[in-house]
Amino acid sequence: MKDQRSLDASPTSYEKWDRAKSILLESLYKPDNHLRSCAYNQECFEDVIKIRDEIIEYVQGMTNPREHDASPYYKIPSRY
Secondary structure, eight states: OOOOSOOSSOOOHHHHHHHHHHHHHHHHHSOOHHHHHHHHHTTOHHHHHHHHHHHHHHHHHOOOOSOOOOSTTTTSOTTO
16 A cells, blocks of 8 residues: 555544554565564564564454444434
8 A cells, every 4th residue: 555645534433443453454565675684684584574474364354343333324414
């Protein structure tokens, strides 16, 4: 996922949480060669990858704690 522009509409709290989860997972998947070489030099590379995989699995299993309003009226401003 590459961020190319800002959003046109303001996302709901539910959407923000889902987007945050996706960005976190993306950051875990993206290799960081500098950190991986440090882990290799300190002889803990396999442990780093194992921990990363466990964290990915944990985050993937997380459910959004925020309420999802499927109603078409959830975008109506609160003043109405």
